[in-house]
Structures are given as structure tokens and as C-alpha cells.
Amino acid sequence: MENKIALITGATSGIGKATAYKLAKEGYNLIITGRRVKILMELEVFIQKNYKVRCISLNFDIREPNELENSMHKLPKEWHEIELLINNAGLALGMESIHEGDLQQWNQMIDTNIKGLLHISKMILPGMVERKSGHIINISSIAGKEAYGNGAVYCGTKHAVEAITKGMRIDLLPHGIKVSSVSPGMVDTGFSTVRFSGNKEKAEAVYKGLTPLYAEDIADTIAWIASRPKHVNINDVLIMPTAQANASNTYKKI
Amino acid sequence: MNKIAFITGASAGIGEATAKLLAENGYNLILAARRKEKLEQLKSEIEKNTDAKVYCLNFDIQKRKDIEKAIKNLPEKWQQINILINNAGLGLSFDPVFAAEIEDWETMMDTNVKGLMSITHSLLPHLMNTQDAHIVNIGSTASKQVKKGSSVYSATKFAVEAFTKGLRIDLLKYDIRVTQINPGIVETEFALVKSKGNKTEADSAYKDYTPLKPIDVAEAILFAIERPKHVNINDILLTSVVEADMNNMINKIVE
Ligand SMILES: NC(=O)c1ccc[n+]([C@@H]2O[C@H](COP(=O)([O-])OP(=O)(O)OC[C@H]3O[C@@H](n4cnc5c(N)ncnc54)[C@H](OP(=O)(O)O)[C@@H]3O)[C@@H](O)[C@H]2O)c1
Numbered sequence: 001m002e003n004k005i006a007l008i009t010g011a012t013s014g015i016g017k018a019t020a021y022k023l024a025k026e027g028y029n030l031i032i033t034g035r036r037v038k039i040l041m042e043l044e045v046f047i048q049k050n051y052k053v054r055c056i057s058l059n060f061d062i063r064e065p066n067e068l069e070n071s072m073h074k075l076p077k078e079w080h081e082i083e084l085l086i087n088n089a090g091l092a093l094g095m096e097s098i099h100e101g102d103l104q105q106w107n108q109m110i111d112t113n114i115k116g117l118l119h120i121s122k123m124i125l126p127g128m129v130e131r132k133s134g135h136i137i138n139i140s141s142i143a144g145k146e147a148y149g150n151g152a153v154y155c156g157t158k159h160a161v162e163a164i165t166k167g168m169r170i171d172l173l174p175h176g177i178k179v180s181s182v183s184p185g186m187v188d189t190g191f192s193t194v195r196f197s198g199n200k201e202k203a204e205a206v207y208k209g210l211t212p213l214y215a216e217d218i219a220d221t222i223a224w225i226a227s228r229p230k231h232v233n234i235n236d237v238l239i240m241p242t243a244q245a246n247a248s249n250t251y252k253k254i
Numbered sequence: 255m256n257k258i259a260f261i262t263g264a265s266a267g268i269g270e271a272t273a274k275l276l277a278e279n280g281y282n283l284i285l286a287a288r289r290k291e292k293l294e295q296l297k298s299e300i301e302k303n304t305d306a307k308v309y310c311l312n313f314d315i316q317k318r319k320d321i322e323k324a325i326k327n328l329p330e331k332w333q334q335i336n337i338l339i340n341n342a343g344l345g346l347s348f349d350p351v352f353a354a355e356i357e358d359w360e361t362m363m364d365t366n367v368k369g370l371m372s373i374t375h376s377l378l379p380h381l382m383n384t385q386d387a388h389i390v391n392i393g394s395t396a397s398k399q400v401k402k403g404s405s406v407y408s409a410t411k412f413a414v415e416a417f418t419k420g421l422r423i424d425l426l427k428y429d430i431r432v433t434q435i436n437p438g439i440v441e442t443e444f445a446l447v448k449s450k451g452n453k454t455e456a457d458s459a460y461k462d463y464t465p466l467k468p469i470d471v472a473e474a475i476l477f478a479i480e481r482p483k484h485v486n487i488n489d490i491l492l493t494s495v496v497e498a499d500m501n502n503m504i505n506k507i508v509e
């Protein structure tokens with residue numbers, strides 16, 4: 001294939017979807033993934049129609065090792081040389097104090113944000129190492145830098161992403177592979193609706209009184225990171241709404 | 255009207271590259287450093303090649319009184335400063351703590367920490383009076399980590415990081431954006447200053463690997479200041495691909 005190939009996990013919504021559009025515009029052929037097959041199919045058609053690139057979708061739950069591996073093994077040969085891996089699929093569930101948290105929600109966050117990210121990376125990395133070329137961009141969070149109240153486990157998963165990113169970079173730079181992370185503050189996506197199990201009122205309250213980031217802001221940052229000269233590795237970009245100084249200090253005009 | 259960017263340490267390296275890039279992108283510039291001739295040279299070069307207007311300021315950032323005087327005497331039309339880029343700084347001693355010269359430590363503290371804080375303090379009234387104000391501090395990988403011999407240099411850059419974070423919290427209500435840009439090794443006069451003017455030592459500093467170039471850092475600064483108003487890039491950490499972090503480097507030339 002002439003164009004470079006990018007694989008984006010969690011491309012059915014929010015940051016992943018905006019990144020798919022942005023990278024398509026920049027001329028990447030795309031492998032998009034997620035659980036919601038209907039959205040994936042629509043997106044695949046939309047991207048092929050509106051951008052001059054190819055697009056293929058893979059439908060799997062990133063927590064299910066067999067699903068993930070079967071899906072990846074079905075990838076046609078011409079799609080094997082993945083140059084850019086965007087590890088984006090992830091979620092927060094619940095906002096309870098640590099002594100009231102839900103074990104099932106904890107497991108789902110850990111299985112998706114940490115183990116899912118590791119598993120798909122392991123599938124793709126050997127090829128990158130062999131070709132001595134590739135770039136991994138992990139979507140971390142301000143929650144990967146600081147802990148906040150009622151978010152211990154989500155913050156724990158993102159702190160893990162941060163450590164994994166740093167370790168990956170040490171192991172992979174000798175092989176010519178770049179490793180970066182983007183760590184956003186509040187972004188207005190499906191994130192809060194998922195976190196509050198579909199409770200729209202609670203989700204909207206999160207962004208009330210300030211201008212949050214939009215998925216496109218993160219997509220622009222990802223595209224900028226991916227387009228640096230060959231010798232430059234952007235290790236991390238911490239990007240926040242101007243109204244949010246850090247995990248605990250936000251300025252709301254209500 | 256064009257925005258005004260105030261760049262400290264504009265007579266060399268990252269500051270100089272940033273001045274040129276910002277001029278190309280429509281900013282007017284206040285350039286500060288000790289070496290007057292170098293600044294004047296840069297001013298004529300920029301004014302010849304771009305439409306940008308340039309104003310030069312000469313002071314030693316270690317001298318608080320001189321900073322205050324220079325800022326107080328700014329001509330009326332140069333007072334609406336939109337962007338402050340706190341870049342002036344240096345690494346003088348990378349000897350182990352027991353072998354270091356205390357004067358070198360003091361120069362680093364006075365320049366990288368107290369100089370940066372003084373100039374920010376002097377310019378805050380201007381920034382708080384301006385639309386779209388933005389402060390960009392140049393940190394380092396040494397803002398995040400310590401390596402052999404870097405104790406005091408890292409201490410100064412850790413201090414910059416704490417100051418950046420505090421500024422951001424205190425200025426939150428005033429809509430002033432605060433960013434820190436943290437490069438790994440960059441090919442500048444840094445090596446010459448570090449070796450106290452030993453050219454042979456400085457010239458060989460970058461011969462076994464490809465470092466960042468000043469323009470790479472300037473591009474990151476430009477990316478941060480050109481984001482939409484609701485977006486604040488808090489922090490960018492960037493290194494050459496030969497440097498995974500401060501303690502993990504390989505020797506490699508990247509074509
Ligand atoms: N929004 C924020 O404020 C914010 C801030 C910092 C970091 N982040 C991070 O940004 C990333 C993207 O989140 P977003 O804000 O764009 O939220 P979103 O709109 O809810 O999108 C999340 C994406 O992840 C996918 N996903 C979730 N669980 C999955 C699973 N088990 N298997 C496969 N795919 C899965 C979803 O696809 P399906 O549902 O189709 O599977 C969806 O495409 C996450 O890692 C999140 O932690 C978000």
C-alpha cells in the first residue's frame with residue numbers, strides 16, 4: 001500500500017472517531033476498531049467515500065483475548081504493516097469513594113485501559129520491531145499524572161498507561177520506534193455518559209460552566225505528534241481546557 | 255494588530271530559533287539577552303526577512319533591579335505583551351555534588367529560577383491587562399528526572415515546573431494560559447556554556463548522536479501558542495529519538 005497505515009482502537013466515538021477523520025484527511029489508510037459494529041460499518045463507508053484513503057474495520061471487545069487475536073489474524077496481508085498505532089479505547093466507570101466502588105466496574109476499567117492496551121500492542125509490536133519503524137501513541141489522561149477524589153481506580157489505570165508508555169519508549173527506541181502519549185483533561189465526548197451509565201444529566205453537569213476540550217483538539221494534537229521530523233519524538237503532551245488547571249482546580253462560571 | 259511576544263535568552267539557541275519562527279508567523283517581538291550585538295544582528299535579520307517589528311532589551315536576568323528598570327521603560331506601544339517566553343537559562347556544572355563549584359550552582363539558581371520568576375513578576379501586570387495572554391516556560395527533561403551530575407541543574411528545572419503549575423492555578427480565573435515546554439538534548443550554545451567556552455569539548459558534544467535542533471523546540475512552542483483559546487497545552491515533553499529519557503540514551507545518527 002502506498003499510504004501509511006494507522007490503527008485506531010475505540011474509533012466509534014469521541015477522540016478515536018475525530019482522530020480517524022483527521023488522519024484520513026492527512027492521507028493515512030485506516031484500521032478502525034470498536035465493539036459497536038453498526039457504527040464501525042457506517043464509519044468505514046463514510047471515510048472511504050469522503051477521503052481519498054482506504055479503511056477497514058475490525059470488530060472486537062479489547063478485553064477478550066481470543067476475539068482480539070482472531071480479529072487481528074483475519075487482517076488481510078496488505079494491512080499488516082501498521083505504521084501508527086493509536087491506543088485510544090478506554091473508559092471510566094463510576095465516581096465513588098474507594099470504599100464504595102463497584103468491583104465489576106473496576107475490573108472493566110483495568111481490563112480495557114491497561115490489559116487491552118497491552119494486548120493489542122503486543123500483537124502489533126513484533127512487526128514494527130522487524131521493520132525498524134513505527135509509532136505508538138497512547139491516550140493517557142491528566143488522571144495519569146494526578147489522582148482525584150472518587151477516581152482512584154480510573155486514575156490508577158491511567159498511571160499504569162503512563163508507566164507503560166515510559167517503559168515502552170526505553171525498550172523500543174533502539175529499534176527505531178517512537179512512543180508518545182497524549183494526556184487530556186476534560187474532553188466533551190461519550191466519556192461522561194459512559195462513566196455515569198447513560199445518565200445524561202450527570203454527564204452534562206461535568207462540562208457545565210466551562211468550555212471543555214473537544215475531540216478535534218485531541219485529534220489535531222495526535223496528528224501534530226505523528227507529523228514531526230524523523231529525529232523528533234514527542235514523549236507526551238498534557239492538554240487541558242484553559243478553564244482546568246489540573247485534576248483538582250477548575251474554574252466554572254455558573 | 256500583531257501580537258507581541260517577549261522572548262528571554264533570544265541571542266542564541268532555542269530563543270533565537272523561536273524568534274525567527276514567531277516572526278515568520280506574524281508576531282512582533284521583544285528580544286532580551288545580555289549580548290547586545292547578537293540581538294541587534296538578529297533584529298536586522300528578522301526585520302529584513304519578515305514584516306515583524308522587533309524591540310531589543312539588554313539586561314542580565316540575574317539582576318532584578320535591571321529587569322524592573324527595563325520593563326518600566328518599555329515604550330508605550332510595546333507594553334501590550336501577549337506572550338512571555340521564559341527561555342533564558344543555562345547548565346553550568348555537571349560535576350558530582352562534592353566536586354562542584356558553589357558559584358556555578360548560584361549562577362544556575364539565579365538565572366534559571368530567580369531570573370525567570372523576577373521577569374514573570376515584572377510582566378504579570380502587563381499580561382493581566384492583555385487579551386489572550388500566554389506564558390511559556392522552558393523546562394527540560396531535567397524538570398522530570400535527575401541524572402548523574404545534574405542535581406542542581408535538575409533542581410532549578412524542577413523549580414520551574416513547580417512555578418509553572420502554581421502560576422496556572424493562580425491565573426486560572428484570569429484566562430491566562432500557562433505552558434511548559436520540556437526538551438531533551440538540543441544542539442545550541444548550551445554545550446559551549448556548560449564547558450565554560452571550551453570549543454573542542456563543545457564541538458564534540460553532539461558527534462555520536464542526533465540531538466534535537468532549536469527549530470524542533472520552536473515548533474512545539476508555536477504549536478502551543480497557536481491552539482484555540484479554550485485549549486491550554488500544559489506541558490510538552492520532547493526528545494530526540496536517541497533519548498528515551500534522561501537516563502536512557504543510545505548513540506545513533508538519524509538521517
Ligand atoms: N473524555 C475525556 O474527558 C477524557 C480525558 C482524558 C482521557 N480520555 C481517554 O480518551 C480515550 C477515548 O475516550 P473518549 O473520551 O473518546 O470516550 P468515548 O467517546 O466514550 O469513546 C471511547 C471509545 O473506546 C471504545 N471502547 C471502550 N471499551 C471498549 C472495549 N471493551 N473494546 C473495544 N473498544 C472499547 C468505545 O467503542 P465501543 O463502545 O464501540 O466499543 C469508544 O469508541 C479513553 O482512553 C479515555 O480514557 C478521555
Ligand SMILES: NC(=O)c1ccc[n+]([C@@H]2O[C@H](COP(=O)([O-])OP(=O)(O)OC[C@H]3O[C@@H](n4cnc5c(N)ncnc54)[C@H](OP(=O)(O)O)[C@@H]3O)[C@@H](O)[C@H]2O)c1
Pocket residue numbers: 262263264265266267268269286287288289290292313314315316341342343344345365392393394395436437438439440441442443444445447
Ligand atoms: N540545549 C539543551 O540541551 C537544553 C535542553 C533542555 C532545556 N534547555 C533550556 O533551554 C533554554 C535555552 O537554552 P539553549 O539551549 O538555547 O542555550 P543557549 O544557546 O546557550 O542560549 C541561552 C540563552 O539564554 C541567555 N542567557 C543566559 N544567561 C543569561 C542571563 N544571566 N541574563 C540574560 N540572558 C541570559 C543567553 O543570552 P546571553 O548570553 O546573550 O545573555 C542565550 O540567549 C534554557 O533555559 C535551557 O536550560 C536546553
